[in-house]
Amino acid sequence: MSTNKIIVVVLTMLSLTACVSTTKMNAKKLPKGVKISKGIELPRNVQLAYYLPKSLTEQSFYINSHKTRVNTGPALKAAVDDAISTYFDNKVPFDRKSEDKFGLLLDIEPKWKFSYPDVTMTMKYNLFDSSMKIVKTGKKEFSVAFGHISNDAALYNVSLRATQLILVEVINSLKPSAENYPAKMAMSDVDVVKLANTEKPFSSGTGFFINKKGQILTAAHVLEQCLYTKVSKDGDSFIAQPIASSTLLDLAVIKGKKEAKRYLPLRKKQELFLGEQVTNVGYPLQGLLSQSPNLTRGNVSSHGGLKGSIANFQFSAPIQPGSSGGPVVSDGGELLGIAVSSLSYKALIEEGTLPQNVNFALNGKFIAKFLNKNKIDFDEVEPNMKGNIRISNDAALSSVVQLNCYQ
Template sequence: MKLPAILVALSLCLAVTGCQSTKIKANKLPRGVAVSKSVELPNTTQVAYYLPNAATEHRFYLEQWNIWVDPGKGVKDGVHNAMQAYFPDAKPLDLTSDATVGLLIDIDPKWSFNRGEAEMTITYRVFDANQQEIRKGEKKYDTNLGNISDGTAFYNASLRATQLMLVDILNKLKPTAEKYAANLMMDTVDARQLANLEKPVSSGTGFYINANGQLLTAAHVLNNCLVTKAGSGDDSIDVTLAAKSTLLDLAVIDTKQKTDKFLPFRKDVNLFLGESVTNVGYPLQGLLAASPNLTRGNISSRSALKGSVGQFQFSAPIQPGSSGGPVVSDGGELLGVTVSTLNSAKLIESGVLPQNVNFALEAKYAAKFLTKHQIPFESVEPNMDGNISIANDAALGSVVQLNCYQ
């Protein structure tokens, strides 16, 4: 969703008086739309539905009006309530659950805005218990934005589009619990069938740590990904999760491709305050070219934010998408894994302008994590005669872009 288009639409609506903000009832269909009398209602078929996390969590702040706009909540609640009205046992897809269903509905919602109105377009596919596609379509509904701060317009448009989708499914498939027996276990669903592989919802960085082609990255890079691809340039491959720690914010990924370009860990992982470091990442996916971005800085502190454990501060500039990238010494040794940066926007509001305050997890904690999960890596003695050329070659040779699809 493009923010400028939203701002224009919102400003037009705010200039209009008498905007309505009444939520539609979930069991009340639009005029002229009806479910066939031969269809069981409420329907007892066991149904699971998939909504991309990016669509349900999207929200932003409009500073000039001092309000939060939350389209994601409208999508989540509108779809859920419509599903419950016609399939009372419907539940969101949980790929970790062994619960069984008879139908799976893949929902891909998209917003468009024009002259004070919001339009929801839902593209959908229906799968049976054999994961065969048995129905697909697209439904739209638009409504006046109304009082944008309460999110009613987003809810109503999402609810209505979902209702139209469900009416089509009910009338065409005429589902029953017997016709579509609950034989599909949710944890066996093929995620690739559901993910939109045309465009990633987010990106990050990973780097090779052994000759087996295993990558290390920040765990949050992989959050809510149905499919993750790794690559450089136009080449990419599917990868799978091998190990993860939410506490350390670390993850290891299997590529199943051998490599001789991997980063060794500095033995004993001693950090020298002020030493030069190189950071490589793939920042600002969709804005910058899909090529690695290399920055230089130094270790500015052996500690990070209050309460953080195992992190140090470095000054090489990073951007969104750099998470998971390596912090490399001039000797070509891994010193840390990029995990976060200071939130400049919040501090600017209080009159502080921070510059290049970034944080990485110390490599020694990554080494313990790898050892625990029996993942091989190499350790080398510190090369104190290194230089920028060694650091850059080591870092650039090991990194790949990670793209997350939902």
């Protein structure tokens, strides 16, 4: 069972009548028995950056049985920020693109545990100096009674207390100041692999080589939550850097490690022929399916996508989560589009309708415009109307790569 499902199941069991943790604690007050040692000056002037996995700061769960939302993410984010603000005037959330420099970088890995009637927060942490050397590491844990399920106070309080325990330990043991921990390194220069949980990817997706340089095209939403992205192809893997993206078109290009032996060209004028056969390749449902690419076949079903969407076309080759960013390739071996979404069946099933294989790809016309705008090289070829399944499958399989997102 996934972590999200476990949390939802446990939360549905919590009592509505408990009334313990309904008020947020004061961030300036420490837990009983915990204190800053006498004579230690607070590190007000130390430039501190801190990192929390983005997905955990946005996490929330809606519990149908109680018709309420439990906001674990916002509570965690607010509590950590409040706790750090009490001791560090110059603090900032980690931003891998920022040129701002830091003297200390606090990497926090939070983990929730719900066990009636308590909620427990366990925080592992690594503290780096401005040369990315670990100067302190450890783990802190705190529990409180949950209280009313619709009240986020317990979530805030337990996160606040665990963070406070980390900060007190750091301040008492290191006595940090701007003099002994000067801000020398920009956040943009940090090796982000050192911050992420490398044991398991947060999510996965698909991309493919778009030119000889080895630059990789994918859907932007595949990368949006990533601290860093690992590209895997034929047993080789490397960390890639984003070089262009568009949220509007849901497109992104990342930099490859070396030149690509095979890549996909676009069809000249990006013309689509209704009913033509296509191949889609992706890496769906990672953790359930094997690590090899998944190939499906179908046809161009419609020149249009959902109502109001002018950039997408419909195709019938089945796709699953993780297939996003994969190429839609003609029998001639030309790139026609990139898989971006599938029709959500839930509402339609409730109405008694069960559509099959209704999937959407971004039209090659918009891909070409995006690549031209960002000065990304690509090739165009005349339509090969005498192509076949072997040509299509070979072109798609030889160019596709797996993308794993880490936080």
